[in-house]
Amino acid sequence: MARIILLQFAAAVIVALVASVVSGLPAGLSALLGGLCCAIPNAFFALRLLSSARKPGGSPMNFFVGEFIKIALTIALLGAVVMFYPGLNWLAFIAAFIVVLKSYLILLFRH
Template sequence: MARIILLQFAAAFLVALVASLVSGLSAGISALLGGLCCAIPNAFFALRLLSSTRKPGGSPMNFFIGEFIKIAMNIALFGAVIMFYPDLNWLAFIAAFIVVLKSYLILLFRQ
């Protein structure tokens, strides 16, 4: 699970670097923010799952609560970026979010 989270953060920084080289600093920052909007909630969700599996008698409800918190964090981070970063490049932002969201496929098909 830690490899997937590290891969997502690495993908966010890599997409931000590519976006800044191709389209400038504003696109790079937008891509970084988009990638982090996906990677940070996923990291919290992974930590929640990890902590709930160590307790005996864990409930499946913990998974659903964690998923709800992850989605709420995604929405909150999207809103914060939209409000506080006026030079947002939407294409870079959404593209980075999707790349980080699907980056687990790299590890899935690796072995």
């Protein structure tokens, strides 16, 4: 699980660097923020699952509560970026979000 989270953060940085080179610093920052809007909630969800797995008698409800928190945090982060970053490059922002969201496929097809 930690490899997937690290891969998502690495994908966010790589997409941000590519966007910076191709379209400039504002696009790179937009891409980084878009990638982090996906990677940060996933990291919190993974930590929640890890902490609940160590407790004996874990409930499946922990998974659903964690998933709800992850979705709410994702929406909140996306909204905060849109609201507080006026120079947002939408193409870089959405592209980075999608790349980070689907980056787990790299590890899935690796083995």
